[in-house]
Amino acid sequence: MASLSSLLFLPVPCALAMALLMAASACGGADTTGAARTEAASATPIVAPLMQDDGSASASDPRAVPADAAAWNRSGLYATAAQARQLADALGDGVLQIRVECCGIDAVEQATGIAWGLQAAHSLSADTPVLVSGLDLRLAAATANRLASGGLTHVWLVTP
Helix, strand or coil: CCCCHHHHHCCHHHHHHHHHHHHHHHCCCCCHHHHHHHHHHHHCCCCCCCECCCCCECCCCHHHCCCCHHHCCCCCCEEEHHHHHHHHHHHHHHCEEEEECCCHHHHHHHHHHHHHHHHHHCCCCCCCCEEEEECCHHHHHHHHHHHHHCCCCCEEEEEC
């Protein structure tokens, strides 16, 4: 930053601008970076984690519970798409992501078989997080129920 004596050799508009900058910085100035940080933070949605630090499941976000009671799963574990993304990003290959495709009981059988195959192939434990999603939430819930009945303890139904 220029000193006051160096301002004497600048043209008047430049000297005035430099003096104002020096005065602003001397008294703390305007913190536009703090305002930008606050603005960016308020634009970022807060996503509740699906798992506690001890590895247990967190309480489900009420917004993730399907409106259709026939799409509820027995475990009561539900996740929003944002929560599922957050867990998958945090744990990478330590999460099974199962997508139930169309249609009927065959889709449930196929998705369940894929989940068991992946668990066996990667030697994953029964408490490995499993995220089950699909366009038909009833089929996805049926898949989640089968996996939980088979012994998997952390199976979430991911809702849109």
